[in-house]
Amino acid sequence: MHVLILGAAGMIGRKLVNRIAAEPKILGQAIDKLTLVDAFQPPVPEALASVSKALTVDLATSGVADKLIEDRPDMIFHLAAIVSGEAEADFDKGYAVNLDGARALFDAIRQQGQKSAYVPRVIFASSIAVFGTPFPEVIGDEFLTAPLTSYGTQKAIAELLLADYSRRGIFDGIGIRLPTICVRPGAPNKAASGFFSNILREPLVGKEAILPVSDTVRHWFASPRSAVGFFVHAATLDTAKVGPRPNLTMPGLSALVSDEIDALRRVGGDKAVALLRREPDPVIERIVAGWPTRFDAQRARDLGFKAEQSFDEIVQAHIEDELDGRVA
């Protein structure tokens, strides 16, 4: 099987590649070709080095998608995107990558299929940013996508294209609406959502972290491990069971900032919690107030997608996957 991963150098992309390398049959069949693509050089996993090719290209460049699809990959993970803040700041870049890039990919598949039968599986990373306020208390699977950012708009449009192209039999698509990923590894992130991860990741290694919102802020979370699990599960799912609405809100954990702090205390003690510096930031408070807090992801759960059910599990996943099981 030939697997193509777009956005392979990103945080989730790298973890997905590592997971596939560790369990090569996790996608259903052995992988005899792995193509890793990103705007930045994607790392190649050792276990699959002999069958892997890493490409540094921009999906928004004309002809790139056609070239990638010429090789007729059987399974395509499309995780490449301009992130929310940048898509809001740079109108043209956001639309060029997040909308036109996805469409170029989908159209390249269509062109290939017109030459001879070709219907790959396409797994698309979408986001809960497709939803915008006002929200009901719990957002169900039939709630409208009325995004309030250009990023969310671009994801919602790509979802619509994915559904129409899948309905027409051009490919076999699944859209995965990711919760906010927590705990994000790496350096503290200046994205408005960065603090949700910073307040766990930093104290767990003995460093201070800033908490810009109140303890009572609620949000919707899943670990990086769960996110990779969503993509892997989507790869082998019987899409006949999915039906004509292939964009799925993933399960997640609805939790308060205070739930995060309680989980931090249980593994790191009061000394970890003492590393939190409360510095209320009205701008971040206001942005976060516009985000969804609770979903009933019934369709995805019924289809077998799974996420953590407590912040203890999320913290444990981070400690195992990023800290070799050790807490400072």
Add this chain to the structure above:
Amino acid sequence: MHVLILGAAGMIGRKLVNRIAAEPKILGQAIDKLTLVDAFQPPVPEALASVSKALTVDLATSGVADKLIEDRPDMIFHLAAIVSGEAEADFDKGYAVNLDGARALFDAIRQQGQKSAYVPRVIFASSIAVFGTPFPEVIGDEFLTAPLTSYGTQKAIAELLLADYSRRGIFDGIGIRLPTICVRPGAPNKAASGFFSNILREPLVGKEAILPVSDTVRHWFASPRSAVGFFVHAATLDTAKVGPRPNLTMPGLSALVSDEIDALRRVGGDKAVALLRREPDPVIERIVAGWPTRFDAQRARDLGFKAEQSFDEIVQAHIEDELDGRVA
């Protein structure tokens, strides 16, 4: 005020032009320039002939949108579209006109606005085709747009663009989700929805009409007169009241085929009803079963949009507007 109407040769477009010509201040200000655009030669209304220009161009052609927007129209009605059946049969044409055409128009406005301040009102003709089964018994304003046709997909995408461009202040947009228009004037239409109009229009002039579905089929209707009323109302609406979800399901009438027949009998008697030939068509039955039947268009109603409340009113509007008040 300079008014631009795209799709001015279409059924609703022509009626909108006539309405504006009859009441020139109905859009709030006097019209000193009227640009009528369609892929077919749009008729020019006599009353506004001195300020009107009719153009036969295809919005999907590169540069056309830029050229139209160079003149900085204050109010833009975008009614141009490839209809549902054709958009399903011709993938490229549907996407080129319904998606790329709308986006080219919106982007032309953005480019103009970057030269100097320019924020026109944009009124976009969308459709209840943005919704797909399964439906709740009544579709509310928060129901998801999960279309099951390429036409519906293209309309839903244009709606998302309209909302994002409006949110960014590029223009002041309103999307009007039209019900099925009944009674459509003109020759019997082979569209799957054509019979809803045929079974009234034809018997009212003493001609036979085929009824391909059962009397218990329910659907969602408004007259051409109401459709024009929606566009005119949207032109002067205070969009501050609309907020960040500018795409509105219009009010309409949820009615059965038997309601149509009863209204026909009340104006045309049994001899009119006797002109209906029942020829069940399983293909049309199946297509119609996938269409929405009932909406609660609360937001639009609260904003002052109005439609007929009975088929008697719809039939009366047809008799007044198309038959000079006479029934055969």
